[in-house]
Amino acid sequence: MSETQPIDALRHLEQEALSAIAEAAEERALEEVRVAYLGRKEGKISAVMRLLGTVPAEERPALGQEANRVKEAVARAIESRGRILAGPGGGGHHDLTLPARRAWKGARHPVTQTIDDIWGIFRQMGFTRARGPEADSEWYNFVALNTPLDHPAADEQDTLYLVDSVLLRSHTSPVQMRTMEKHDPPIRIIAPGWVYRRDTYDATHTPVFLQIEGLVVDEGITFVDFKATLAEFARRYWGPDTQVRFRPSFFPFTEPSAEVDVKRVITRPDGTRQETDWLEIMGAGMVDPNVLDNAGYDSERFTGFAFGMGPARIAKLKHGVDDLRTFFDDDVRFLSQFAR
């Protein structure tokens, strides 16, 4: 047995015990934790103490000291958790007629859930996750993406500039370039993140919001891969009966570009099935060769597709929420409806 092993085991047990203590929601659970770690017979920490006799004499003092420290730390944590669980004036005066204390459990924000679900689907399709800075340059946010600075999107009316040519990214598309700079093809990434725009704060706009960017680049990627991948995503997210429509559109960094709509089939409470209207879910397209050139890729050899979507919008459609701002208010009464 190497020198550090028992000490590592002790520290690991300590962390484990401390989280179990923090999670103990009532005194009985806390007592179970105590027995599991400090119990004379079966306690895991007591078991390590018993091993002390078997380690070489010169290691014993250090290990003994650490074992005592851990034991005391765990005992102290149990004691203070016990005081909290016993409540004010605790110490055995329980009013058994009081309603049980409700254990508050945290949950992921509905927009985070949406991102996780979307990411989960792409992960199964072989994508990895990428990220980039929120403060970025005009080059990454616009120019490298084939968007000249006199394009309306680059206007100071819409974009929050920090200094000179540095801005708060207005979309997650700059992560495309930042990823291609660092990695050779094949590229298959999903990049969720915050983006910023000079927008009013109203039911359908927030000046800070989340986007999810996707990028695929390789040899031989075609329009068929593009349509099939996004249609497959839509069917996995919204259900196998979902119809997908690609409407011609324009983005400077894709050619051709499309807006992708879905039409879902929902089952009403009485069991009848009904089609929804077409819902726009993302912008997308085949990566413009200029963008590949800007990344230093050989655009004769490589092709790809890209897409960008707004998870808050998707969460809004999914849950029938009519005001985006409710996702930002952090009102637990609203958010707890989505806990799962």
Ligand code: DAH
């Ligand atoms: N960046 C675009 C926006 O913010 C969304 C988008 C459209 C991203 C098409 C893409 C794309 O990657 O191919 O509106």
